[in-house]
């Protein structure tokens with residue numbers, strides 16, 4: 266039994282030599298593919314089997330790929346998207362908790378502007394690009 270397992274492990278490591286393997290993106294793809302294929306067993310969600318198949322195939326492709334540089338750049342792109350979503354969610358949470366201020370985004374430079382609530386119509390000047398806007402607070 267032990268011998269068999271060792272032989273199997275040696276075979277797997279030989280197979281994986283020079284290949285990318287699994288990373289955070291790969292495991293996320295695999296897990297979401299498995300979840301989608303389980304959900305596709307529910308009749309009205311049967312169509313989920315199609316994207317599930319492609320997502321799982323993608324995660325296998327990445328795992329066995331020999332183009333490690335390309336896979337790493339995909340991973341860093343994924344991290345960028347993940348961080349953007351996380352900071353966006355944190356901002357929304359902060360905004361919801363803050364009962365005394367209103368938040369606006371500057372149309373020109375996208376800076377977030379925080380102004381006190383209940384002051385009526387006011388002119389807001391963006392501290393970064395000096396763009397002016399009139400808002401009701």
Ligand SMILES: [Zn+2]
Nearest residue numbers: 371374391394
């Ligand atoms: Zn601005």
